[in-house]
Amino acid sequence: MKKSFRDFLADLDGAGELRRIKRAVDLRDVSALVNQSPQAMFFEELKDYPGWRLAGGLIGTRKRLALAMGCAEKDVAARFEQGLGRLIEPVMVEAAPCQQVVRMGADVDLAAIPYPLMHLFDGGPYLSGTFVTSKDPEFGRNAGSYRLMYRTPNETGIDLVSPSDMRFYYQRQLDRGRPLEIAVAMGVHPYEMLAASYKAPIDMDEYTVAGSLHGAPVPIVKCKTVDLEVPADAELVLEGELLPIGWTADEGPFGEFSQISGDVKWNPIFRVKCITHRIDPIFYFLQMPWENDWLAAPVTEAAGLRALRNASVQPVAIRAPVGSCGYWTLIASIKKRPGEGKNALLALLSVSEVKLAIVTDEDIDIYNPDDLDWALTFRVQADRDTIIVQGARGKHIDPSIKAWELGKGGLPTTAKLGIDATIPEGVPKQLYKRIQYYGKGRVKLEDYL
Amino acid sequence: MSPTASAIIAAIRARPQQFAELADAHRDVPWPDFLHAWGEVRRANILGRDDNGNYRIEPCEDKA
Numbered sequence: 001m002k003k004s005f006r007d008f009l010a011d012l013d014g015a016g017e018l019r020r021i022k023r024a025v026d027l028r029d030v031s032a033l034v035n036q037s038p039q040a041m042f043f044e045e046l047k048d049y050p051g052w053r054l055a056g057g058l059i060g061t062r063k064r065l066a067l068a069m070g071c072a073e074k075d076v077a078a079r080f081e082q083g084l085g086r087l088i089e090p091v092m093v094e095a096a097p098c099q100q101v102v103r104m105g106a107d108v109d110l111a112a113i114p115y116p117l118m119h120l121f122d123g124g125p126y127l128s129g130t131f132v133t134s135k136d137p138e139f140g141r142n143a144g145s146y147r148l149m150y151r152t153p154n155e156t157g158i159d160l161v162s163p164s165d166m167r168f169y170y171q172r173q174l175d176r177g178r179p180l181e182i183a184v185a186m187g188v189h190p191y192e193m194l195a196a197s198y199k200a201p202i203d204m205d206e207y208t209v210a211g212s213l214h215g216a217p218v219p220i221v222k223c224k225t226v227d228l229e230v231p232a233d234a235e236l237v238l239e240g241e242l243l244p245i246g247w248t249a250d251e252g253p254f255g256e257f258s259q260i261s262g263d264v265k266w267n268p269i270f271r272v273k274c275i276t277h278r279i280d281p282i283f284y285f286l287q288m289p290w291e292n293d294w295l296a297a298p299v300t301e302a303a304g305l306r307a308l309r310n311a312s313v314q315p316v317a318i319r320a321p322v323g324s325c326g327y328w329t330l331i332a333s334i335k336k337r338p339g340e341g342k343n344a345l346l347a348l349l350s351v352s353e354v355k356l357a358i359v360t361d362e363d364i365d366i367y368n369p370d371d372l373d374w375a376l377t378f379r380v381q382a383d384r385d386t387i388i389v390q391g392a393r394g395k396h397i398d399p400s401i402k403a404w405e406l407g408k409g410g411l412p413t414t415a416k417l418g419i420d421a422t423i424p425e426g427v428p429k430q431l432y433k434r435i436q437y438y439g440k441g442r443v444k445l446e447d448y449l
Numbered sequence: 450m451s452p453t454a455s456a457i458i459a460a461i462r463a464r465p466q467q468f469a470e471l472a473d474a475h476r477d478v479p480w481p482d483f484l485h486a487w488g489e490v491r492r493a494n495i496l497g498r499d500d501n502g503n504y505r506i507e508p509c510e511d512k513a
Contacts, residue, residue: 027480028472048479111484117472123502124468125484152488253502264498 002216004233005187005284008068009055012040017064018055020044030056031118034287040064046283049114056285059190062322065294068190069213074367077301077318080194080213084302087204088211088218096221096232097278098185104225104274109153113236113275114283119255123157123264125150126254129286131185131196133228136169141229143206145196148184148238148270149251156270157251158242161396163411165202170242170268179241181226182270187235187284190295192218197299199352207231225274235281239274257292257325258397263404265396289325297326303351304330311347313340316362328398329356331366336422345387345418353395357418363432364421375421378432387418450493453478453486458495458506465503 003011012018017039024045025033034041034056043054059065066073069080103109115125127148135141142165149157160167166182173180185192195210210231211217220229223239230237251267286292300320308315314335320326330348334340341359348357358376365371380386394414396403401412423429450458457471475483490496497507 028476048481111481111488115484117469120467120469121502122468123498124487150484150487151491153485155491250496250498264500264502 002211002214002218002233003189003191005055005189005235005282006233008058008189009042009282011067012058012064015067017067018042025054027054027114027116030054030116030285031287034285046114049112052114052281052283054114054283054285055187057287057291058284059193059291059294060287061290062294062297065190065298069194069298074317076298077305080198080298081302081305083191083195083209083213084198084306086212087208088214088216089205090207090211090220090229091217092229093219093221093232096219096230098230098232098234098237099221099224099276100279101281102224102274102276108272108275110150110156110238110272110275111153113277115150116285118285118288119261121253121261122255123149123250123252127156127184127186128288128292129186129193129284131188131192131231131234132166133183133185133230134166134169134180135228136172139165139169139202141205141207142166142169142202143192143196145193146184147254149254151249151269154240154272156272157249157267158270159251159254159265160242160267161247161265163393165200168202173242174244174246177244179244179271181228181239181241183223183226183228183230183240184238184270185230185234185236186238187282188231188233189214192231193295194299197295199299199303223274224276235284236277237275238270238272239276240270240272242268242270245269255288256397257289257296257327259289259293259325260397260399262397290322293322293326295326296320297322300327300330300351300354304332304348304354307347307351308332308334308344311343313344313347317366319366324356327352328354329358330354331358331360331372333360333362333364333366334422335362338425341385341420341422342387342418345420349387349389349392349416349418353393353398353414355392355394355398355414355416357416358421359419360421361423372421376419379421379423380419381424385420385424387416387420389416389418392416450489451486453483454489454493457486457490458493461496461504462506465499465501465505467501467503471504 019039191213195206219232221232253262256262344359394412
C-alpha cells in the first residue's frame with residue numbers, strides 16, 4: 001500500500017521518534033526549536049496560522065531515514081537501488097485530499113501559509129521540503145526538489161542554478177520566450193522526496209521511482225490551473241509558472257545542504273496562480289542541512305552501487321558520509337580482483353558531483369572511521385594509488401571552485417580525487433594480518449567482575 | 450504603503466541589513482503581516498543586494 005506523509009508521521013510516533021508540542025509556537029521560533037530536538041517535532045498549534053500544524057526535522061538521522069524506508073540503516077542504498085528496478089506508473093484519481101481547499105486569483109496569498117524564516121543569514125523565508133513537478137513536450141514529466149524564497153504574496157524566488165532536468169526544461173521554454181509551468185507539492189512521503197533527489201535519466205518519470213519504492217502506484221491528481229499532476233495525498237500544493245526572465249532575480253543566501261550559509265544567486269521567479277491544501281493541513285519544515293543530506297545519501301550510494309556493477313566490480317558496502325552532505329564523497333568496500341581498485345574509483349568518480357572516492361577491500365568496515373584511517377595509512381602510496389580528474393562537472397555551493405568568477409547562469413567545474421585503499425597488487429595479504437589477543441574467546445571479563 | 454513596509458524601507462535606507470535583522474526589529478508584528486509588508490517593499494522595486502546578502506536601497510531610487 002502507498003504510504004502518505006501522515007503515515008510516516010505515525011511511523012515516527014510509533015517508534016518514539018516524534019516529539020509533540022501542544023503550546024502555540026511562533027513560526028519565527030520553529031527553526032531553533034527543531035534544531036535543539038534529538039527527535040523529529042510536531043507542533044499542534046501555530047500562532048497566527050489557525051488550522052495549520054507543522055512537522056519538522058523528520059529525516060534528521062540515518063535511523064529515521066531507515067525507518068522511512070522500512071529497512072536497516074546499512075541497507076538504505078540497496079533499498080533505494082531496488083526501487084530503481086521495477087518502476088510503477090502513477091494512477092490518476094479524481095478527488096484528492098490536497099485539493100480540499102482551493103485558492104486562486106486574488107485569493108492567492110503565500111503569507112497565509114506558514115512560510116518560515118529558517119537561518120540567520122537567509123535572504124528571506126524559505127520553503128525547503130518541496131516536490132516540484134514540471135513537464136516538457138518532448139521529454140515528459142520531471143520531479144525534483146527546489147527551495148523557494150518568499151518575495152511577495154504571489155511570487156517566490158527559486159534556486160535553478162545547478163544543472164537539472166527542470167533547468168533544461170526552463171531553458172527550452174525561455175528560448176521560446178514562454179514561462180514554464182510547475183507545481184510544488186509539500187508534505188509528501190519521504191519516498192517521493194528520495195525520488196525527487198534522484199538524478200534520473202531525462203526520460204524517466206520520478207513518480208514511477210516513488211511508486212516502485214512504495215511497491216504501489218502513487219495516486220496523482222490534475223492541477224487546477226496548470227497542465228500538471230501532483231501527488232494526491234500531499235498536504236499543500238502551489239501551482240504556477242516560472243517567468244521567462246532567465247537568471248535575473250536575486251535569491252538567497254540560504255542555509256545550503258552543504259552546511260554553509262551560501263550567497264546571493266541570480267535566479268528566475270515563480271509566480272503562484274493557485275494554492276490548494278488539505279482542510280487540516282500539516283506544513284512540512286525540512287530542516288537544513290540534515291534532512292536534505294540524509295535524503296541525498298541513499299541516492300548517491302545507490303548511484304555508486306550501480307556504477308560499480310556497471311564496471312563489473314562487486315561492491316560489499318558503500319557510504320556517502322553526512323560530513324560530505326551525503327553527496328560529495330563515496331566510500332566503498334569491494335571484493336577486489338587485480339586492478340579493480342582503480343576501476344572502482346573511475347566508476348565512483350563518474351557519479352554526479354562526487355569529488356572524493358575511496359575504495360577499500362572487503363575486510364575494512366567503512367562505517368568505522370578508525371578502520372578506514374588504518375586502510376588509508378597502510379594500503380596507500382600517494383604517488384601510485386591516487387587518481388585526479390580535472391574539469392569535471394561541479395556544483396556552485398562548493399566554495400573551493402570559486403563559482404563567483406562565473407557569470408550569471410554559468411556552470412562550474414571541479415577536480416575529483418580517488419584513493420585506492422585496497423591492498424596493492426604484489427603486496428602479500430598476510431602482511432595485513434591483524435593483532436589477535438591471546439586467550440580471546442576462552443577468557444571472559446565478566447568472570448572477573 | 451503600510452506602516453510596517455515604510456519602517457522596513459527606512460531601516461534599510463539607514464543602513465544595508467540582513468532579512469533576519471529586519472525580522473528581529475518587527476517581532477511585535479504578526480508574521481503574516483510582516484510578510485505582507487515585505488511583499489510591498491519587494492513590489493516597490495527599490496531593493497538591491499550587496500555581496501554579504503544585505504538588502505540595500507538601489508542608489509538611483511535613493512536619489513529619487
